[in-house]
Amino acid sequence: MWEYTDKVKDHFLNPRNVGVIEDADGVGEVGSIACGDALTFYFKLDENGKIKDATFQTFGCASAIASSSALTEMVKGKTLEEAKLITNEDIAEYLGGLPKEKMHCSVMGRDALEKAISCYLKEPEKEVEGEIVCECFGVTDREIERVVRENHVSTIEGVTDYVKAGGGCGNCHDRIQEIIDSILGKERPVPKKAPALTNLQKIKLIEESIEREINPTLKKDAGRLELIDVDGNRVLVRLGGSCAACVKSPVTLKHYVESKLRELVSPELVVEEVQ
Amino acid sequence: MTVIYVDNNATTKVAPEVLEAMLPYFSEQYGNPSSMHAFGGNVAGAIKTARENVANLIGATPGEIVFTSCGTESDGTAIRAAIESYPDKKHIVTSRVEHPAIKNLYESLSKKGYRTTFVPVDSKGKLDIDRLYDSLGDDTAVVSLMWGNNETGVIFPIEEISREIKSRGILFHTDAVQAVGKIPINVGDSGVDMLSLSGHKFHAPKGIGALYIRKGTKFSPFMIGGHQESGRRGGTENTAAIIGLGKAAELATEHLKKDGYAKISRLRDKLEQALLEKVPNAMVNGDPENRLPNTTSIAFEYVEGEAILLMMNEHGICASSGSACTSGSLEPSHVLRAMGVPFTAAHGSIRFSLSRYNTEDEIDEIIETLPPIIERLRELSPFWKQAMEG
Numbered sequence: 001m002w003e004y005t006d007k008v009k010d011h012f013l014n015p016r017n018v019g020v021i022e023d024a025d026g027v028g029e030v031g032s033i034a035c036g037d038a039l040t041f042y043f044k045l046d047e048n049g050k051i052k053d054a055t056f057q058t059f060g061c062a063s064a065i066a067s068s069s070a071l072t073e074m075v076k077g078k079t080l081e082e083a084k085l086i087t088n089e090d091i092a093e094y095l096g097g098l099p100k101e102k103m104h105c106s107v108m109g110r111d112a113l114e115k116a117i118s119c120y121l122k123e124p125e126k127e128v129e130g131e132i133v134c135e136c137f138g139v140t141d142r143e144i145e146r147v148v149r150e151n152h153v154s155t156i157e158g159v160t161d162y163v164k165a166g167g168g169c170g171n172c173h174d175r176i177q178e179i180i181d182s183i184l185g186k187e188r189p190v191p192k193k194a195p196a197l198t199n200l201q202k203i204k205l206i207e208e209s210i211e212r213e214i215n216p217t218l219k220k221d222a223g224r225l226e227l228i229d230v231d232g233n234r235v236l237v238r239l240g241g242s243c244a245a246c247v248k249s250p251v252t253l254k255h256y257v258e259s260k261l262r263e264l265v266s267p268e269l270v271v272e273e274v275q
Numbered sequence: 276m277t278v279i280y281v282d283n284n285a286t287t288k289v290a291p292e293v294l295e296a297m298l299p300y301f302s303e304q305y306g307n308p309s310s311m312h313a314f315g316g317n318v319a320g321a322i323k324t325a326r327e328n329v330a331n332l333i334g335a336t337p338g339e340i341v342f343t344s345c346g347t348e349s350d351g352t353a354i355r356a357a358i359e360s361y362p363d364k365k366h367i368v369t370s371r372v373e374h375p376a377i378k379n380l381y382e383s384l385s386k387k388g389y390r391t392t393f394v395p396v397d398s399k400g401k402l403d404i405d406r407l408y409d410s411l412g413d414d415t416a417v418v419s420l421m422w423g424n425n426e427t428g429v430i431f432p433i434e435e436i437s438r439e440i441k442s443r444g445i446l447f448h449t450d451a452v453q454a455v456g457k458i459p460i461n462v463g464d465s466g467v468d469m470l471s472l473s474g475h476k477f478h479a480p481k482g483i484g485a486l487y488i489r490k491g492t493k494f495s496p497f498m499i500g501g502h503q504e505s506g507r508r509g510g511t512e513n514t515a516a517i518i519g520l521g522k523a524a525e526l527a528t529e530h531l532k533k534d535g536y537a538k539i540s541r542l543r544d545k546l547e548q549a550l551l552e553k554v555p556n557a558m559v560n561g562d563p564e565n566r567l568p569n570t571t572s573i574a575f576e577y578v579e580g581e582a583i584l585l586m587m588n589e590h591g592i593c594a595s596s597g598s599a600c601t602s603g604s605l606e607p608s609h610v611l612r613a614m615g616v617p618f619t620a621a622h623g624s625i626r627f628s629l630s631r632y633n634t635e636d637e638i639d640e641i642i643e644t645l646p647p648i649i650e651r652l653r654e655l656s657p658f659w660k661q662a663m664e665g
Contacts, residue, residue, distance in 0.1 A: 002581075012582070013589065018655055033658055034618040036579065036607070040657040057657035061581035065655060136606070168606055 004062060005096035011066035016073050017055045028115030030108050035137055035164065037064040037105065041112035043075065043120075051075045051083060056112075063095075063102040070094045071109040080117055086110065088162075089151065103162045107147070133175050136168025141179055148183045155180070202265065203230045209264040210237075214257055225257060233268045235261060276591040279637045281546075283476075284425050284453055284570060284628035285595055289519070290478035296522040297480070300515035308512055309503065318514050325521020329485055332524040333451075333470065334461030341486045341507045342517050346452040346473030347376040349486040350419075352497040352508070353448045353469040354380055357417035358389070360493035361446070364416035368392045370402055370431070371613035373421050376471075377450055378609070381419075390414070399562035400429035400614050404436065417446040422454035422470075426597055426610040426626055427561030428570025430454065434465040441466030446492070452476055452484075456527035457536065457567050468492045474516065478630070479523035483516035530631060539629050540568035542638050546627060547571045549642040554649050556662070560597075560616055560624055569629040572597065572611075574620035577659045578652040583625055586648040592641055597624040619658070 004012070021042040031038030037060030046052040054072040058065050070091050075083045088106035092098045098106060130142035147153050147162040156176050160167040166176050197205065207227055214225055224240040237257065258271040280288070306315035308322050326337040343349045354377070358367065369381050371393045385391040392410040395403050402420070411418070418440050422433050433449050440447040448469040454460060455470075456477030462470055470487040474480060488494050488507065500509020530536070550573055551557050560572040575583065580596030587594060597608035606612070607621035616624070627641075653659040 009585075012585065015655065029657070033577070033622070036618075036622050038657060057655060059577065059656040059658050060579050062585045064579075065582060 002063070002099050002102065004066075004099070007070075007094075007096040008063055008066040008098065011069040011095065012062040015056075015065055015069040017053075017069065018057065019055045020057065021053060021055050026116035026118075026120035028112040028117075028119060030111045030115060031060070033059060037061065037108060039064065039068050039108050039112045041068070041071065041109075041116050043116055045080075045120075050077055050079050060105065060108075061102070063098050063105040064108065066095055067091050067098070067105040067109040068112075071113060075113065080120065083113060084117060086113060087150070100158075100161045103151075104164050107162055133179070134165035134168065134172045137164040139163050139165035141175075144176060144179050145183060148180055153180075154184060197266065199230075205265045206230060206235060206261060206269075209261055213264065214260055217256075228274055233266070233270055235269050235271045236274050237271060238274055279590075279592045279633075279640060281627045281629055281633065281637075281641065282593045282595050283630040284428075284626065286475045286481065287478050287630050288632060289475075289480050290523060290526055292526060293479055293519045293522045297515045297519040300518050304514075308514060309501070322512060322514065322517050322521075325517050325524075328521040328524040328528070329472075330487075332460070332528050333455060333472070333487060334463040335487050336490065338505070339462075339487050339490055341488060341504045342512065342520070343484045343486055343508060344482055344513070345484045346374075346450065346471050346476075347484075348497070349471030349473070349484045350374075350376040350448075350450050351380055352486055353471060353488075354384075354417060354419060355497055356488075356494045357446045357448065357469070358384070359495045361416045364414050366390045366392070366412060366414040367416055368394065368407065368410055368418040370394045370396060370407075370420055372396055372400060372424055372426075372429075372610040373419070374425055374450055374452065377419055377421070394420075396429075396613055398615050400424060400427050400560070400610070401562055401565070402431050402436075404432075407436070408439065411440070411443060411445060415445050417448055419448040419450065422449050422451035422460070423457065423567045423570075424561070424610060425453045426608055427572045427614075428453070428567035428628075429561040430458070430565045430567060432565075433467065437466035437468075439466070441468070453567060453570075456523070456531075457569060459531055462487055462489070474520040474523060477523050477527050479520040480516055483513055483520045485520065535631055536568040539631060539633070542633055542635065543569055543571055543627070543629050545635075546629075546638050546641060547573065550645060553642070553646040557649075558620065560611060560614065560620075570626065571628075572624055572626045574616060575623040575625065575649050576619045577656050577662055578623040578649055580623055580625060582652050583623065583645075583648060586652070587641075587645065590640075590644045592644060594628075595626050597621060597626065619662075 021044050024042040025045045026043050028041045039056060039058045042055045043051050044053040054075050056068040056072050058068040074086060074094055088110040091106040091109045130140035133139055133141050133144055143163050144159055144165055147159060151162055153159055153162055156166050156173050159165050159176050166173055210225055210227055218225055222241050226238045226240055228236040228238055261269045304318055306318045308315055308319035326340050329340050330337045367381060367384060367389050369377055381391050394407045420431050423430050437447045446468050447466055449467050450471045452471055452473040453476060455472040468489045472485050474483040494507060496507050498509045503509055503512055554575060556576040558574050560574055584594060584596050597611045611621040611624055
């Protein structure tokens with residue numbers, strides 16, 4: 001069971017301002033029945049340009065209904081400029097907080113308010129901005145970017161809590177992570193493309209890597225690796241010292257030497273032991 | 276506020292007789308059943324009786340019963356034992372509507388390289404048996420199908436299917452957690468090799484389950500340790516809970532013999548019919564012909580399940596929902612989606628699951644309380660008026 005605050009419960013059980021304003025100045029519709037919640041928000045201005053009346057209709061869970069109810073109370077008496085400044089965090093705060101998994105309900109409130117104001121200002125219906133990242137809930141990269149910037153969300157779960165993206169099949173998780181990383185300045189380590197090596201360069205690099213990296217490590221166990229030949233991508237080596245007698249040597253070769261050479265020289269290398 | 280508890284597929288009340296039977300095993304009868312002295316030996320004797328009672332409930336012999344900690348442990352033990360017994364077979368089969376104990380286990384095995392088949396169901400939740408049989412091959416290690424569905428109550432024809440699977444030399448496991456104690460089960464007549472059951476679904480306490488393993492079935496334990504449960508599950512027995520499970524099994528056997536479920540299904544039907552009559556745009560999820568006697572899942576279109584549950588909660592009525600919002604996930608239950616229940620209905624699906632402790636008065640109260648709640652939420656919903664105006 002969710003831990004809802006008393007204020008959430010109150011706004012859910014006794015929602016304020018339910019209904020339709022027939023001659024509304026602005027109407028904002030967000031969500032859909034498929035997504036599990038939807039809100040239609042209406043407002044009417046007075047002669048001074050202040051919101052005189054605001055109402056809502058909501059399909060959704062307790063926190064969706066409470067967030068909608070809270071929004072209608074919060075905007076009353078405000079000019080549109082003032083109303084525009086209301087964030088989803090403000091809605092959640094008004095209710096004494098929401099469970100983190102339910103933050104998307106407050107985002108829905110803010111989105112409906114923005115749409116209603118655009119509707120009043122006769123701003124052209126915005127085309128879907130950006131590219132759809134989450135197919136399940138129809139969430140775009142712009143929406144994800146916004147939640148990462150404005151709500152200081154830094155994880156995929158956080159994005160899901162706020163805008164639902166990633167809460168369905170999960171296929172978009174990599175893409176969401178990329179968006180988070182690009183905003184937080186953590187570019188994913190891109191494997192450096194190795195410059196094409198001539199045969200001579202390759203052999204030299206292998207030799208250097210063995211001397212500088214591999215043998216100093218093997219030496220700790222009194223072992224030693226000797227380069228015998230390089231044939232294309234086959235690296236032929238002989239194990240000396242205690243490695244030669246060690247029953248684990250095939251494992252050492254495969255897991256350590258090969259991965260080290262692949263990392264330092266070329267990912268195509270295959271290491272083989274010769275007697 | 277008095278509580279009206281119609282969420283018995285989630286868990287049940289411990290029967291007073293069960294509690295009474297258990298109590299001495301928390302206090303004076305604290306011996307270890309493995310001990311050589313008579314003080315422990317007495318407890319071993321009581322466990323023997325409990326094992327007989329559990330076996331009796333499902334038509335097994337006592338030696339085929341292994342006590343576990345819960346249904347999930349029984350399921351996991353069964354599937355892991357099956358794939359370990361046939362290490363060369365890499366195909367495992369189940370349905371799309373299983374409990375997470377099987378569903379998530381299969382998904383995790385799928386990531387480990389097992390080829391998994393999730394057999395679909397139709398809009399009534401009935402299994403596509405042809406697809407099941409078509410999926411089987413020499414590579415199939417195990418088929419696991421639930422006996423009764425926890426969300427809709429739909430019963431799969433396990434006796435018939437298990438015999439066919441067995442005739443093809445493939446292991447058959449059933450998650451019968453929701454079915455045991457509610458409908459007569461006789462594994463002896465079936466082709467079931469392994470069956471999971473859980474105590475707290477039929478008035479035993481939480482934390483006790485059992486796995487039936489047909490005599491002669493290849494098996495390897497999940498919990499390796501001492502010789503308890505004939506080496507099939509290590510660890511000192513949860514003695515009091517085992518005694519409780521035995522008592523609950525005895526009570527369930529009597530209850531089934533006396534056709535006690537006739538009363539429960541009558542109350543269930545009364546609730547269902549009254550709600551369908553009083554609430555427009557409401558429908559039953561699942562096959563009403565093949566259903567557990569205590570369960571109904573009703574979809575109320577254009578409202579959301581969590582909101583319904585919380586409003587019912589204000590009246591002390593405890594039920595559960597297939598909606599997304601209740602579980603913390605964002606999508607409605609995989610069972611309802613597998614059945615193709617439309618979103619307009621899936622989000623507003625409520626499961627009522629009764630027990631022998633429910634009374635006619637309680638059902639009447641739900642019938643009085645719920646329709647105004649649905650009406651109120653529909654007035655709040657932007658879709659209701661639209662839908663009504665077409």
